[in-house]
Structure formats: structure tokens, C-alpha cells
Amino acid sequence: MRSNAKDRALRERAAQVIPGGMYGHQSTILMPEGFPQFFTQAEGTRISDADGNTYIDFMCAFGPNLLGYQHPEIMTAIQRQQTQIDTSTGPSPLIVDLAEAMVDMISHADWAMFCKNGSDATTMALMISRAHRDKRKVLVATNAYHGSLPWSTPRPGGVLAEDRAHLIYFDYNDPQALTDAVKQAGNDLAGIFATPFRHDTFTDQTLPDAEYAHTARRLADEHDALLVVDDVRAGFRMARDCSWETIGVRPDLSAWGKVLGNGQPISALLGNNRAREAASRIFVTGSYWFSAVPMAAALETVRIIRETDYLDHIQKIGALFRNGLVEQAKGFGFDLRHTGPETLPMVLFDDDPDFRLGYAFCAAALKRGVYLSPYHNMFINAAMTEADIAETLEATGAAFEEIKQNRDSIQPSQLLMAMAEQKRPTTMRQ
Numbered sequence: 001m002r003s004n005a006k007d008r009a010l011r012e013r014a015a016q017v018i019p020g021g022m023y024g025h026q027s028t029i030l031m032p033e034g035f036p037q038f039f040t041q042a043e044g045t046r047i048s049d050a051d052g053n054t055y056i057d058f059m060c061a062f063g064p065n066l067l068g069y070q071h072p073e074i075m076t077a078i079q080r081q082q083t084q085i086d087t088s089t090g091p092s093p094l095i096v097d098l099a100e101a102m103v104d105m106i107s108h109a110d111w112a113m114f115c116k117n118g119s120d121a122t123t124m125a126l127m128i129s130r131a132h133r134d135k136r137k138v139l140v141a142t143n144a145y146h147g148s149l150p151w152s153t154p155r156p157g158g159v160l161a162e163d164r165a166h167l168i169y170f171d172y173n174d175p176q177a178l179t180d181a182v183k184q185a186g187n188d189l190a191g192i193f194a195t196p197f198r199h200d201t202f203t204d205q206t207l208p209d210a211e212y213a214h215t216a217r218r219l220a221d222e223h224d225a226l227l228v229v230d231d232v233r234a235g236f237r238m239a240r241d242c243s244w245e246t247i248g249v250r251p252d253l254s255a256w257g258k259v260l261g262n263g264q265p266i267s268a269l270l271g272n273n274r275a276r277e278a279a280s281r282i283f284v285t286g287s288y289w290f291s292a293v294p295m296a297a298a299l300e301t302v303r304i305i306r307e308t309d310y311l312d313h314i315q316k317i318g319a320l321f322r323n324g325l326v327e328q329a330k331g332f333g334f335d336l337r338h339t340g341p342e343t344l345p346m347v348l349f350d351d352d353p354d355f356r357l358g359y360a361f362c363a364a365a366l367k368r369g370v371y372l373s374p375y376h377n378m379f380i381n382a383a384m385t386e387a388d389i390a391e392t393l394e395a396t397g398a399a400f401e402e403i404k405q406n407r408d409s410i411q412p413s414q415l416l417m418a419m420a421e422q423k424r425p426t427t428m429r430q
């Protein structure tokens, strides 16, 4: 029997000293009951919670774990750099090495700037778009996540209408909606933001329609505005290049984070020569933006991305997971929708409008050592083997059996019911 006594004790202490007990996407508030909040160990494909329970982790730290936790070569690079210099009065030469490596690798990029989180990079993209021709309007797809700053956070607390006064929303993958939004911007269009594919929470993922992506490029060109691809989530899981290279569209700016240091705190904004002048005019910085250890980790991560077959491997493992799960579900009388790229799988049940089956299934899989998400896309990492997927499917087989047995007594999540009643109070569009 799995114990969670330490996790419960930590939650009680956290409730006293951390607002809401935990915050942001790493709070388990939206997860099924029983999901651990605190972890003490991560290695390869696995995480262990504060009570010592170990799980095959399909969330990969919400993305950063691309090559396996504690990847030996990256750890060696980190340890080597730690003995030399990290945060100091100026950047180390690694910043130039890393900028060159990124420019070599990402087709649209002529320059790079480094920061810490995805939100830093997307906000720089916003500022550079506006600085480019001193225009204000920025187009973003409805419900797309670009970070947690006042212009982008999905919840309304502490946000003013003024913070979003110059954002215009359109429906992802709809060239006409995009064209209308550009019209609405008039001659004040600064930029168009796009995620590589639609990866909103609680919904099926949608790959980008080529016509939509080409329309975004054309409209940006016609209005001398900048096209931004936010590759923070999908970066290096769709291509060894910007994700929109897969459909032949090159942005002016691309935002990167998460996988860049395989878990070390580093993100980046890359741009082309068109955007260079504006990028050199904005003032952006942070006390830790120039630290060398995450750059050493990023250089090693990028080397492994360049030199190994990690991408084919995660595509193969992702397909095994996807096909195995969908087939298995059928055997138990459930239909699953598994959408988006196989390396960023989103798995939802058919006929499950209040997500009760998905929540019960993930809770049942967790008990058997597999950490899945019922509402957010998951992530495949390159340390996963066919044996991990076989072990996963053994656990999910038992989880399907459990929910099949209990199907009639499964209750929906109270929190989700409350959210549905208030028409998604957790998200704020504009």
C-alpha cells in the first residue's frame, strides 16, 4: 500500500507558509486526489515522491526533461562549470558559444538572447515586436498559453484590462479569423504570436494547418510586423529546428525554454536580422540571466540533440505509448482520443464531458507507478525505453480494469464541476 504521510505533513506545513499551499502549474490542485505534491528524487525516466514512491514520469517536469533526469553527460558539464564560474559580474564566454550553437541549429535565427523562463522569452518577443516599428497591437490565439505575466497569465487575479489593452485574440488554425484580427489592428500591428500547434489544456490538441501558418507569415510581411513562434513547450520535440520548419514557415522570432538546459534554468529568444535592431534597443535583464552553469548544460543538451537520434527515439517511444494505450482501452470498452505530436501526447476519453473517467484512470495508474495527466499534454523523454512503455502498459491495463469495474460509481471532480459551472473561471482570454 502506497503511503503519503510525508506528503500530507508537508502540505500542512506548506499551507501555513506558502499562499494557497502551492501555486502555479506545479500545484496539484487540478490533479486527481492522491497525486503527490512533493518529490525528492528524479533520475532517468522516474521521479520519487517525498514518501519514497517511484513513478514513470510522463510529465517530464512539464517539459524540461528531454534527455532523462540527471543525464550523465549533462551532469558532467554542470559539475565542470560549477568549479569555474557561474553567476558573476559579467557573462562567461559560454554565452557566445551557446548563441553560435543556436544560430547554427535554428534556420530562421541570426542572433540569440538568453534568459531564465519561457515567460521572459515570450515577453521579450512582445517588446521587440512593439519596438520594431513602434506599433502596439499583438495578435494571440484564444486560450493559448504564453506564460504567467500580466499580459499572458490565464487567471484574472491581479490583472488589469489595461495590461491586455493591445492584445487581439483570434481562433487558432483559422486563417479568416487571423485576417480579421489583422484588420482590427489597422495600421498598428506589431506582431503575431503562434504556438507550434494548439496545446490548450482540457482540449484535444490540433496540429497547425499549413494555410493558417502561411497566412500568418504573409500578413506579418504585408504589415511589416513580426511573426513569433512560441516554441517554449514544443521546442526540440517536433524538430531539431524551430517547430514550424516542419510546415515550411520561418518566424522572425522564436521563444525557447524548458528543454534548453534539460532542466537547468535557461531560456532563449532567437531572432532574424529583421528583428535585430529592435532587439538591441529594448532593455531586458535579470540577475541570473547570464549564469554560466545552465549555459554549460544547454551547450551539452544542444550537442546531444545535434549528434544523436534522440528525436527518432522519442517519436518511436511516443507512438508505442499512443498505440498501446488506445488499443488497450478498446479491449476494456473505452475509446480514447490521443491527439497532437506523439512526443507531446494528450490523452482524453470519448464520452467523458466532465473528465471523470480520465481523472479516475490517472489516479488508478498513479497507484501502479505511472504518473500521467488527465488534462494537460504529457511529454516523452529520450531515456524512455520500450521496457518502460511495456511496464507502463501493464499498469494502465490494470487501471482500465479498475475503472471498468467501478464505472458506475465514479464521481466527477468537485473542482472541475465548480469550474464548469463558472464557465472556466481559471482562464482569462482578454
Ligand SMILES: Cc1ncc(COP(=O)(O)O)c(C=O)c1O
Binding pocket: 062, 116, 117, 118, 119, 120, 122, 145, 146, 147, 148, 195, 230, 231, 232, 233, 234, 257, 258
Ligand atoms: C507555450 C508556452 N509558452 C510559454 C510558457 C512559459 O514558460 P515558463 O513557465 O518557463 O515561464 C510555457 C510554459 O508552460 C508554454 O508552454
